[in-house]
Structures are given as structure tokens and as C-alpha cells.
Amino acid sequence: MKKLSFLLIAFVLILSACGGGTSNNGGSGVNRAASTQNTSEASGGTENPPAEEPVELSFYFPVAVGGPITSFIDKLAADFHTENPSITIKPVYAGSYQDTMTKVVTAVQGGNSPDLAVLLSTELYSLLEINALEELTTRFEPVYFDGFYEAFMSNTKAGDQVWSVPFQRSTIVLYYNKDKFKAANLDPEQAPANWDELRDYAQKLTVKDGSGKVTQWGLEIPSTGYQYWMLQALALQTGTNIVSNDGKEVYLNKPEVKEALQFYVDLGRKDKVMPEGVLEWATVPSDFISGKTAMMFHTTGNLSKVKADASFDFGVAYLPANKTYGSPTGGGNLYVFKDIPEERKQAALKFIEFLTQPERVAQWSIDTGYVGTTPAAYETELLKKYVADFPQAAVARDQMEYASSELSTYQNGQITKLFNDNIQAALLGNMTVEEALDQSQQQADEILQKYRK
Template identity: 70%
Template sequence: MKKLLLLMASLILVLSACSGGGTAPKESPKGAEGKSGKPVELQFYFPVAVGGPITQIVDKLAKDFEKENANIKIKPIYGGSYQDTMTKVATAVQGNNSPDMAVLLSTDLYSLISMKAIEDLTPRFSKEYFADFYESFLGNTRSGNTIWSVPFQRSTIVLYYNKDMFKAAGLDPEKAPANWTQLREYAQKLTKKDASDKVTQWGLEIPSTGYQYWMLQALSLQSGDNIMSNDGKQVFFNKPHVEESLQLYMDLGIKDKVMPSGAIEWATVPSDFISGKTAMMFHTTGNLTKVKTDAKFNFGVAFLPANKKFGSPTGGGNLYVFKNIPEENKKAAVKFIEFLTKPDRVAQWSIDTGYVGTTKAAYNTDLLKKYIETFPQAKVARDQLEYADSELSTYQNGQVTKIFNDNIQAALLGKMTAKEALQKSQEQADQILKAFK
């Protein structure tokens, strides 16, 4: 009997050792260092929407970070356009499979807050850290006193102009149009036609697809004020300064005939400028490096022309950290953000892509100082930040922006007056936003 009891006890000990004490251990959170014994792996969603070898640059940044942080692995996931990336992120969040971090439009802020998808970053960084970012970029990073994201690939709209075409038209190639009156005059002189009255060179192109709301917002800021409140709950689409701005936007194509009437594709405008189809264009500074690389002529970059004042909305993407991930991953994401926003890296990112350096410290680096000495066009967007304001961002921002874009497009196609398009936009946006007031 004693032998039988000893045998049973031995069998229990063996089974206990094989099963980890009789209770299966809980699976550690994704890549939790110190729990699973494996490095933290961060899923990093990134949009590829602007010309340039962005994926190679991001891949290198990830590898450089991993060399300094052997316990953290970065897995970039390229999501296509900003809109495509946001759709993929939203789907992942709703499926309880949230990414760790992402670069998304700064204007996605209120949509992400509504989804309860993102981490409050206010306690994750010091006040001194955020103090180095340009104030113009911080409007789309916070709501009230809460900071939800970090400026990364940020932009403004600038005026690009072909200096060779200016010279040929009898214009000073070192002086871009400073105001709306000069813009119209210069565009007239720069528009060329052949013997059959067909335009062979446009004086100006302002995109009218995809981001027409952004272009109109720039004109509205130049005319006195922004087009929305800073809490995401109200828009001012039907104000007189917006109507004045939309009327100019319409007149340039329909009345003045100095740019194509109707739809001017966002993506083809830089190509038109580089190929010589247009002498001037309004476009993001995010295409500066592409123009520098591909243009076979002398070109200038200048502030957008003023009406009552200079003005441009900011644009581009911010770094977001997501809420429903392990604490170890949040800490690792913050560490990666700190790495990405070191002055020399911000400077190099600006040089490689054309985006504006987001911090004052970046412009004090020898790297960016030397670059600006040889390529002064790179400082124009930075200097214009003095006159910049937050991009259109509201709750249900996708719906509000689509409504606004559609009605602006109808006006540019001559299907509505400026007043009708803006009043309709205001009424439709008010209907959407009333739930948030």
C-alpha cells in the first residue's frame, strides 16, 4: 500500500511539472518585454500619399531605432493614402485589433476621440517637449488642454512659380505675386495661347479635387479668418470672407481663364508644373523635394499671396498612440516618437521629403542651416507659419469635409453660385454637428 501511495505521489509531481503547476499560464501581452521574454513589437501604420521614396526612409528610421533599442521591433505597415490608412486603422480598432501607433491626418483628431481609440499623451511627455513645436502645428494636436498626438509630417500650402517663365513674360523672377491683385495680373501675363486660341501654358493651377476645402481655407484665412471653431463643433462656411474667397477661386478659371476651369486633379498639378504646363501652382510643401529633384528649370517658392493678410492652413499627419494596447507597447511607442522627433531627425526628414520641420530646434541644427543656405526655398513654409492656422477639423470630419468639397466643386464647375454652395454646406454641416453641441 505504501509503495502504491509513493507511486501515486510521484505521478502527481510529474504531471504537475509538465502542466506548470496544473494551471496554464496566461499569454503575455503582444511582445511584452520581461513577461514573454520577447521584444516589444510595434505595428506602425503609415500613409504613402506624397511623392518620394518614403517607404525606404521610414524603413531606415525603423532599423536605426532598433539598433539603439534591441528590445523593441518596429513593423511599418504602409496603408496607401491618408484616407485608406485611416479606414484600415478604424477597421482594426473596431475589430479589437488596434495598431500600436500610426501617422494619420492631424484632422482625424475628433474622429479618433469619438472612437475612444487614442491615448492621451499629455502625461507621457514633458511641457518642455511640446514647447519646442511650432504653435501653428499644435492646434490640430490637442483638444482643450489634452494633447492627443505629436506633429510629424506637417505642411502648409505654398506658391511655386517658374522663374524662367516669369522672365520670359517680363516679370521679375525674384518677386512672386504678393497679393490677389498681382496674382491675377501675373497669371494673365503667364497664360499663353496658340494661333487657334488653345491654351498652351496656364498662368496658375489651384487643385480643385481631393483637397479643395484646404485651398479655399487658405484663401479664407487671407481674407480675414478661419472657417471653423477650435473645439470641432462649429463651422463658418457661409461667412462673407469665405464667399469672397470662393468667388476668387471660381473667377480664376471661369472669368479670368488663367487656369483650367472645372476639375483640376490634386495629384497632377505638380506634374503639370514640372512639365511646364503651368507657370504657378498652389500646393503642399510636402512636394518640395519632388519639384527640386524633377524640375529642369529655375523655380521659386513664396508665401501664398495676401488679400487682407497672408495666410495658409497647416496640413499633414501626426503621430498617434492607441489606447487598447499593453502598457509596454505604449511606453515603447513614446520612445519611438522621441527618437523620430530629435532635432537632427526632424531636420533630415524635412530635407528628404519637403515637409516643414516641426520644431524650432530642427532649424537650429547645422544640418538644416546648411541645407537652407544652398536651397533657400526650404525655409519659406517655416516662415509662413507665422501666418498659419489649424486645418479644418471637426467631429464627423470625413462627412463634413466631403459635403464641403462637393459643394465647392459644384461652384467651380459653374453649377452653383458661391453663396448657394456655401449656404448649402453650412446647413448640411450644422445638421451633422448638432449632436456634438
Template identity: 60%
Template sequence: MKFNFKKNVVLTLTLFLLILAGCTNSTTTKTDDISKGSKKEKIELSFYFPVSVGGPVTKIIDQLAEDFMAENPTIKVNPIYAGSYADTMTRAQTSVQGGNPPDLAVILATELYTLRSMDAIEPLDRFIEDDYINDFYEGFLENSQADGKTWSIPFQRSTPVMYYNKEAFAKAGLNPEKPPKNWDQLLSYAKKLTIKDGSGEVEQWGVEIPSSGFPYWLFQGFALQNGKNLMSDDGKEVYFDTPENVEALQFIVDLSRKYGVMPKNVIDWATVPSDFMKGKTAIMYHTTGNLTNVKNNADFEFGVAYQSANKSYGSPTGGGNLYIFKDIPEEHKKAAWKFIKWLTTPKRAAQWSIDTGYIATRKSAYETKLMKDYVKSFPPAAVARDQLEYASAELSTYNNGRIYQVINDNLQAAIVGDKSPAEALKDAQQEADRILKPYN
């Protein structure tokens, strides 16, 4: 065979160039390169997020990602709408179990114990500098920290508040500037606000408290107003069937089944704001995360107030935190933390609150001119923030999803009349004790 020297030199040179191209096409990026905008290949972050309120939240998240990438060209953030909070948690769990976790996600703050038991999330203390974490409201950190570590950053946070129709109040002879301050007043006002037509059909309910979606959350507010929280600080015990909690659930049930000022059947989480804005209910209990939605769409003057007190005021915190997942490359963790810090700067926290109605989670956000001007022009924006004085951590335990199902199912059974409040909470307690037994 005749040796073709020229042809072999060309083949060798081509092979060498291909190998060299492969070596220089690596996706690994030093931390410094993330900040300096090097020409190396971008780090791509998968970012799961839920939506559980009205309004254009998906568009807002997409725009935030675009703005971040414009300032940080070496990082590409892929926002992935994952459904409800429950859907997002399920998708994250499935991804972790499949060995392909997201880089970061907004997941309920209450999923802390479950995510830790899966060894799924990264503690964040090594990234936190100066007094950054101390600027967040203490009530939100209760669901963010455990065993001396910070596991997530408060972001999409809320408390349930009372919305009320001032025009309906005036028509009923009630002072539009004085919402009910206690349970007795809530019942008294609701009776006056319930309107029926000539055939006895209700045209306007006095009050609506959702009993789907997050029934445990709304019930927890009444429990706090009547005693103490529903769970231990370590997530290993629940206190569902105390006499105080039975009394709280009895009050909620009586609003519908005894006094007829609230619908008797399960009241859907998603339709309550619509009912309120259409004038079908004069008072609603709902998340402050719907504040901007109501502000933009209600064609009447409304007010926002603390939930009515009994023994004291009380409210659970709620909403989602930002988590970084454990089994991802180190450079992705650093890039994800850079995005989290960017998202939670005081000015962006303020704008996020204005755009959505969620509470700005950093104290300094309320010191920005942007937020000061907004609260001055729209005082209801400060109500949920102020209610944090009486707030406690949302129900959070190990095996959180199963505990939620147990308490929600039994709350709904009491609300529709299948069980008495005492029976429902006793059943919930026994089943929850069984679920939590391996952790004690």
C-alpha cells in the same frame, strides 16, 4: 498492467520542461528592459502611415524604422503603408472597431476630434518630459492639443505654398524674384503667364490650384486671407457661407471660368506637381511636402513664396501627427512613445524635412548645423516655416470625414459651374450644421 517507472519519469520530466519553456517565453517586457536591450522577446509595433506627396517616402519611413531597431533591439517596428490619409484613417477606424488597433499611426492632425469621440487614442502627457512639447511650433500644436491635454505629436506637417517657374516669369516680362503678393497681382501675373498656341489651345496655364484630394485645404487659405478660419476652436461649428468666404470662392472660380487663366474642370491634386515640372503651369499652389520632389525633378529654376494675401496673409497648417492607440498593452504604449521621441529629435526632424520637404516641426531642428547648412544652400526650405507666422489650424471638427465630404463636394460643384459659390457654400453650411448638431 505492468508499471513502467522509467518511462513515466521521462514523460513527467518532458512535460515539466514544456511547461517551463512556455512560462519563459512571455512577450511582456518591463520598461527598463526596453532601454537596456534585454534578451526577452521583442515588442512588435504596428505602425500605419500614409503617403500623399511625390518622392520615396515609403523608403524613407522603412529606413527610419530600420535605424531605430538597430539602436533599440528589443523593439520591432513594422511600418505599414496604408494608402492616402483618408485610407489610413479608414483602416485605423476599422481596426479599432474590430478590437485590433495599430500601436501607432501617422494620421491627419485634423482627425483629433473624431478619434477622441471613438475613445481610440491615448493622451500623451504622462510620457512627455521637460520642455519637449514646447519646442514644437505653436501652429502645429493647435491640432494636437485639446481640453488641456496633448493627444498627438506633430510629425508630417506642412502648409500650402506658392511654387513659381522663374524662367516662365522672365519670358513673360515679370521679375523672377518678385512673386505675386496679393490676389490682384496673382490674377495679373496669371494673365501674362497663360500661353496659347495658334489654334487657341492653352500650352501653359498661369496658375493651377488643386480642386481634388484636399480642395477644402486650398480654399481655407483663401478664406483666411479674406477673414477668419472656417471652424470654431472646439470643432462643433463651421463658418462656410460667410460673405467673406463666398467672395474667396468666387475669386478661385473666376480664375478659371471668367479669366481663363486656370483649367475649368476639377484639377487633380496628384497631377498638379507634374504639370508644374513639365512646364504646363507657371504657378501652382501645393503642399510644401512636395518641395524636395520638385527640387529633385524640375529642370528649371523655381521659387517658393507665401500664398498671395488679400486682407492679410493666411494659410492653414496641414499634414499628419503621430498618435498612440488606447487599447494596446502598456508596454506597447511605452515602446511606441520611445519610437516617437526618437523620430522627433531635432536632428531627425531636420533630416526628415530635407528628405521630403515637410516642415521640421521642432524649432530646435532649424538650429542644427544640418538644417542651417541646407537652408543656406536652398532658401526655399524656410518659406513654409516662415509662413507659420500667418498660419491657423486646419479645418477640424467632430465627424471630420463627413464634413470634408460635404465641403469638398460643394467646392467642386462651384468650380465646375454646377452651383454658384454662394449656393455651394450655403448648401455646405446647412448640411454641416445638420451633421454637427448632435455635438452642440
């Protein structure tokens, strides 16, 4: 009897060990409930359990910032395969965020869904509307999601349900050329802290030749692709966000938004410290690196490119405040798709867990300039040393205190396009600020009305 009792106790301990594991960002956060049956069978006395069946996953991803992103993704896929020989990740570079979304939707609707993808966090409601996503709320332990910055998690949820995981995330920051500051008798260690200072500094940094032609702009803020994002930052600085947290309401013509857009317009048309009209998203960093502008608003996702390519000393700072500091979050999340076999879902979850380990989040932040998505990443020796040597890398992290969710709605592509078009019309002088925002609100209300019933 004593021998039998001993064997029973040993058997219980073996089962407990098989079900163990940690559930934080430093260990396993995946909920293993879906594979309990396999675990039990594997511990039923087989000395050498059968090898796992090979799984191949298609992984769509975009590139929206400078740097060799594709090579970084390829290395992550290869490293994961080394640790998990039965799972092969096939990265598919799909173009811009917009291109990638189009290809994903086409594949889903054609019955050939990818397994997982990096898409804008703001695409959530559009993907939910076509029933494309696997819900992740119970696929990971709750403590896993608690490990991410709260502002990044806000664009992963619809209500209390989690549908994606933060990956290449960003905020908007102010970049400034310290050499240009010195030439203009401005303190190179003191960025403009508010809108009045921003305008004043930009005026001092705008340089003209003898004929009156501008040879150096004081400031550039992009006005293509993501102008809604820039305006949202200015609105947050004025005290309001422009979207509800359920994707059904927008607030595009509130007085604070009108004040924000007027400031945006005036920088080019009235103050003459920024080029009038259209400023291409991809051109602005090039202008900054080449010295054509002394300051720029842009994503922290371009930090590594500026660091690598700028031949001058530069600073990074919070976006200047109006009534408060503020920036929307931005960038892409990891999505798993619904209509794929369970074994591929399990493999995709394992890859997501791999990508979001603190050391990999830290390395991804260093390689790309994106914000580390977890506080744990900033506690790694890797990122601690990087921030100590390159303090500019800490600015976007610290600005997270003032960050809010990005514009995300049902029919998000349609809403952002009409909003972008109307903002650009105001910047070009083809519409007044009031006309642009009132029309945006009216058009958005017409689109979103059916979702409010």
C-alpha cells in the same frame, strides 16, 4: 557609522542618477512615471539586470506626396531598432491618408488596433469619438510639447488635452517657374504678393497658340481631394478661419469665405488663367514640373519632388495676401492607440521621441519637403546648411507666422466631403458661390448639432 553614512549617500546618488534626464526636444521628453517601479527594481543590487523583453510594434503610415517615403520610413525603423534592439518597428504602408484612416478604424473596431500611426492631424475628433486614442498630455514632459511650432500643436489638442505629436506637417505655398517669369518679362525674383498681382501675373503667364488654344496656364490650384484646404487658405487671407477650436462649429458661409470662393471660381471661369473644372491633386505638381503651368498652389510636402524633378529654376513664396497672408497647416501627426499593452505604449512613446529629435526632424524635412516641426530642427547644422544652399526650404517655415489650424471637426470625413463636393460644384458652375456655401453650412450644422449639447 561614517562608513554607513557614506553608503547611504552613495545609494541616494545612484537613485537620483537613475531618475535623471533632460526633457526637451534635444533629449528625453518622455515622462518616466509609468516605469518608476521597474527603475527601482533594477537599482536594487542586481549587477546585470535582466534583458528587456522583445516588443514588436505595428506602425501604419500613408504616402501623400512624391518621393520614396516608404524607404525613408523603413530606414527610420531600422535605425531605431539599432539603438533599441529589444523594440522592432514594423512599418505598414496603408495607402493614402484616407485609406490609412479607413484601415485604422477597421482595425480598432475589430479589436486589432495598430500600436501607432501617422494620420491626418484633422482626424482627431473622429478618433476620439470611437475612443481609439491614448492621451499623451502626461506621457511627455510639458517642455517637450513647447518645442513644437504653436500652429502645429493646435491640431493636436482637444481643449487642454494633447492626443498626438506633429510629424509630417505642411502648409500651402506658391511655386513659380522663374524661366516662365523671364519669358513673360516678369521679375523672376519677385513672386506675386497679393491677389491682384496673382491675377495679373497669371494673365501674363497664360499662353495660347495661333488657334486660341491654351498651351501654358498661368496658375493651377487643385480642386480634388483637398479643395477645402485651398479654400480655407483663401479665407484666411481674407481675414477669417472656418472652424472653431473645439471641433463643434464651422463658419463656411461667412462673407469672407464667399469672397474667397468667388476668387477661386473666377480664376478659371472668368479670368481664364486656370483650367476650368476639376484639377486633380496629384496632377498639378506634374503639370508644374512639365511646364504646363507657370505657378501652382500646393503643399510644401512636394518641395523635395519638385527640387528633384524640375529641369528649370523655380521659386517658392508665401501664398499671396488679400487682407493678410495666411495658410492652414496640414499633414499628419503621430497617434498612439489606447487598447494595446502598456509595454507597447512605452515603446511607441520611445519611437515618437526618437522621430522628433532635432537631427531627425531636419533630415525628414530635407528628404520629404515637409516643414521641420520644431525650431530646434532649424538650428541643426544639417538644416542650416540645407537652407543656405536651398533658400526655398525656409519659406514654409517663415510662413508659419501666418498659419492657422486646419479644418477639424467631429465627423470630419463627412464634413470635408460635403464641403469638397459643394466647392467643386461651384468651380464647375453647377452651383453659385452662395448656394454652395449656404448648403455646406446647413449640412454641417445638421451633423454637428448633437455635439453642441
